[in-house]
Amino acid sequence: MKHLMITPPAPVQTALDTLCGAGFDAYIVGGCVRDALRGAEPHDWDCTTNAKPDEISACFHDFHVIETGLQHGTVTVVIDHMPIEITTYRIDGVYADHRRPDTVTFTDSLTDDLARRDFTVNAMAYHPERGLIDPYHGAADLQAETIRCVGSPHDRFEEDGLRILRAMRFASILDFAIAEDTAKAVHTQKMLLRHISAERIDTELTKLLCGVGAERVLTEFADVLFTVLPELAPMQGFEQHNPHHDYDVYTHTLKAVAACPPEPILRWAALLHDTGKPHTFTQDDRGGHFYGHAAVSKEIARRALKAMKCDRKRLDRVLLLVEKHDLVMNGTEKQLKRVVRQIGDEAATQLLLLHRADVSAQAACHRAERVKEADRLLQMLEALRAADACMSLKQLAVTGGDLLAAGMPQGKTIGDALNRLLEAVIEGELPNEHDVLLHAALSDLT
Numbered sequence: 001m002k003h004l005m006i007t008p009p010a011p012v013q014t015a016l017d018t019l020c021g022a023g024f025d026a027y028i029v030g031g032c033v034r035d036a037l038r039g040a041e042p043h044d045w046d047c048t049t050n051a052k053p054d055e056i057s058a059c060f061h062d063f064h065v066i067e068t069g070l071q072h073g074t075v076t077v078v079i080d081h082m083p084i085e086i087t088t089y090r091i092d093g094v095y096a097d098h099r100r101p102d103t104v105t106f107t108d109s110l111t112d113d114l115a116r117r118d119f120t121v122n123a124m125a126y127h128p129e130r131g132l133i134d135p136y137h138g139a140a141d142l143q144a145e146t147i148r149c150v151g152s153p154h155d156r157f158e159e160d161g162l163r164i165l166r167a168m169r170f171a172s173i174l175d176f177a178i179a180e181d182t183a184k185a186v187h188t189q190k191m192l193l194r195h196i197s198a199e200r201i202d203t204e205l206t207k208l209l210c211g212v213g214a215e216r217v218l219t220e221f222a223d224v225l226f227t228v229l230p231e232l233a234p235m236q237g238f239e240q241h242n243p244h245h246d247y248d249v250y251t252h253t254l255k256a257v258a259a260c261p262p263e264p265i266l267r268w269a270a271l272l273h274d275t276g277k278p279h280t281f282t283q284d285d286r287g288g289h290f291y292g293h294a295a296v297s298k299e300i301a302r303r304a305l306k307a308m309k310c311d312r313k314r315l316d317r318v319l320l321l322v323e324k325h326d327l328v329m330n331g332t333e334k335q336l337k338r339v340v341r342q343i344g345d346e347a348a349t350q351l352l353l354l355h356r357a358d359v360s361a362q363a364a365c366h367r368a369e370r371v372k373e374a375d376r377l378l379q380m381l382e383a384l385r386a387a388d389a390c391m392s393l394k395q396l397a398v399t400g401g402d403l404l405a406a407g408m409p410q411g412k413t414i415g416d417a418l419n420r421l422l423e424a425v426i427e428g429e430l431p432n433e434h435d436v437l438l439h440a441a442l443s444d445l446t
Contacts, residue, residue, distance in 0.1 A: 006036040006126050011079035012045040015060075015086060016127065022059045024051040025110065026086075027125035027133060034121045037132075037142055038174075047086045048125060050108050056086050072104055089113035095159040111135045115150060118163045119170065119182075123150045145176040153185035161192030165204040165228075168221055172211025183220075190224045201228050202308040209267040215258040222250065231304045232271070234278035241288035246363045249277045255361035261353060265314055269321035269354050272301035298323040320347060321354050329355065329377055333389075336381050337426045340391040352378050390425045390432040393418055397434040403441055417441045 008016070008028055019026035026049040032042035049056065056075040057065050066076040066083070073088035091112055093103035107113060110125060110133060117123040120138035132139065136150050147170050149156040149163075157163050164186050171178050178186065193201065205228070208214060218225055226233040235249040245252060253274055260266040276296030282289045301322045305315045320343060329335065340348045356374035360367060390396060398421065400414045408414055421437050424430040430440055 004037060006033065006128070008032075008045060008128070009082065011082040012047070012084060013128070014079050015047055015077060015084050018059050019047075019049050019051055019056070019086075022051070022055075024049050024055070024059075026051075027110065027127045027130075029087075029114075029125040030117065030122050033124045033126045033132075034138070034142065036126075037124070037139065045082075045084055047084060048089060048110070048113060049086060050089050050110075051086075052088055052106060056088070072101075073106060090116070092116045092159070101159070117150055118156055118160070118166060120148050120150055121170070141179075145174070146179050147171050147174075147176050147182060148179035149182045149185070153182045154189065157185055157189045157192055161189070161194075162196045162200055162204065164190060164193055164224065165196075165201060165208065168217050168224065169204050169208040169211065172208045172213040172217045175211070175213040178220075186221060186224060190227045193224070193227055198307060198309040202310060205229075205308070206264045206268070209257060209271060210262040210264060212262075214267070215254040218254055218257075219251075229304055229308075231275055231300050235275065238278045238281075239288075240277070240290075241283055243287060244362050244366060247361070249274050252361045256354075256357045259357035259360040265317050265321070266350055266353055266357075268305070268310075268314065269318045269325070269350070270357055272304060272318065273297055273322050273325045273354065273358065275300040275304070294323055294326045297325075317347065317350070321351055324351055325354055325358060327351070327355075329373075331373065331377065331380075333380060333384060334426060334428070336377065336384060337389065337391045340381075340384075341422060341426060345385070345392070349378075349381065352381060390422070393422055395432070396422055396425065396437065397432045398437045398441065402434070402438060406438060406442055408441065408445065417444065420444070 006028070012028060016026045016028070026047055028045060029048040030046050032045045035042040051059065053067070053070050053073055053075055056077075057067060060077045064078040066078070069075065069085070073090050075086050077084050077086055089107045089110055089112065090104045091107050092101035093105065095101050114123040114125065114133070114135060120136045120141045122138070123136045124138040125133040141148050147167050167178055167182060167186055170176065208217065211217070222236055226236075232250070235253060238249040240247075240249060240252070247255065253271060256273070257267050257270040260270045274293065274297060276293040277290045279296050280290045280293040282291065298319050301319055302315070305318060324343065327339070336348070339351065343351065352374065356371060356378065359370035359374055362370065384391065388395070396418060398418075400418060403414050403417055404410055408417065421430065421441060424440070425432045430436055
């Protein structure tokens, strides 16, 4: 790894050359170095320099400069439409709020600047001519696939409690282990997350959930998850006593999360879909039952997501999927069409994907046949789409304008007529043909 060359994009190289040409040191730093060394494409390219903020601004007087982060030594320079954050080497002061430093002190030491960063894999700097600057052995931890705090984990987490979730997020996204001393601090200092805003927690959790290692990380650090989402705690260790399930509710949930495509809505829906089970459990001679758990799960999910300050679009869709996740599928085209009519095409696809993930996390003795059936439903929906099957009002061969032009009174009458026609087409009672549908609609009026 040490011999791997990093070639920054041309605008980033221009930023480095501009600063170095003015007599300053300059390096790319942080996540972009980590990702480039892994062979992944960096999302953002950040630079660090011993130039002070006003000196940075002066160096880039020919470019668009955004000075919104001056108090923390950060200047954003836009080069060829690419925004590049350039930050002065600094030492952070006291973090009284466990989130941001009260003060920052500029320094001429790159090593001191890297010392304030969260994890060793994020505390590396690089210059194409000077190579890798790695005083805290981040490259070795990257090679060992390990997340480790720079210096004392206790101190790093005391400074910024969000780093607790960031450690878990990186472990999930990169599929890395968390070093023993860092993992111990994650557990013992989890209550620091109470100082962190719901929005920041939601952002980190969403990224964590979409990581390849989500099941492993949320198994090992369940206590941390329950600190920010206490609604999930009753699921852990709650045995289902049901022939359809091999796992307790929490283990089943995490396996369903892992089986979903890594999209925020689907993974949040999987995480919350069975939260109502511990509250609806009954048992008889046939085993355990959870009658009505989907409705209870929906209300628990509503509380949890609102506490996370989740955006309305995600909230509404996750609640819909949680509410409908136990919908009994009889495997017919008519039923799929009804589902699409009721909740829309995109939501129907998500519901089938959630259903597939759910059954893939059930008892091993039934798993293969249920996953096969779930795949058949997904293929059936795709075939209906390909055939342009009528499943929504917009696909109907007549419109409200057609009915109005034919003499039907405007208002609710037209809406009701269109819905009756759609139902008749879906049920196979009428073909989706303009003249036939128009005649049927007008006949209902007489």
